[in-house]
Amino acid sequence: xxxxxxxxxxxxxxxxxxxxxxxxxxxxxxxxxxxxxxxxxxxxxxxxxxxxxxxxxxxxxxxxxxxxxxxxxxxxxxxxxxxxxxxxxxxxxxxxxxxxx
Numbered sequence: 001x002x003x004x005x006x007x008x009x010x011x012x013x014x015x016x017x018x019x020x021x022x023x024x025x026x027x028x029x030x031x032x033x034x035x036x037x038x039x040x041x042x043x044x045x046x047x048x049x050x051x052x053x054x055x056x057x058x059x060x061x062x063x064x065x066x067x068x069x070x071x072x073x074x075x076x077x078x079x080x081x082x083x084x085x086x087x088x089x090x091x092x093x094x095x096x097x098x099x100x101x
């Protein structure tokens with residue numbers, strides 16, 4: 001499994017509008033091949049900053065399957081105008097995991 005990590009800096013005063021748009025956008029991403037799950041977290045120290053974590057089966061499910069799809073165009077239309085600056089997205093693979101039972 002691959003973890004996509006994006007720090008999203010939203011234009012100040014647009015946070016509520018962004019969160020509403022994200023409710024629509026998450027329906028898009030969750031329908032994609034290879035999608036496993038996601039979390040959107042809001043920063044306590046900076047209320048305009050969000051952390052998006054998306055789990056994918058493979059890197060290609062995100063970079064090729066989602067990003068090259070018509071659904072991604074709809075995702076972009078819903079969300080990309082909220083970001084300043086545009087987020088950097090990175091991908092991580094598991095090395096060592098411990099889960100509490």
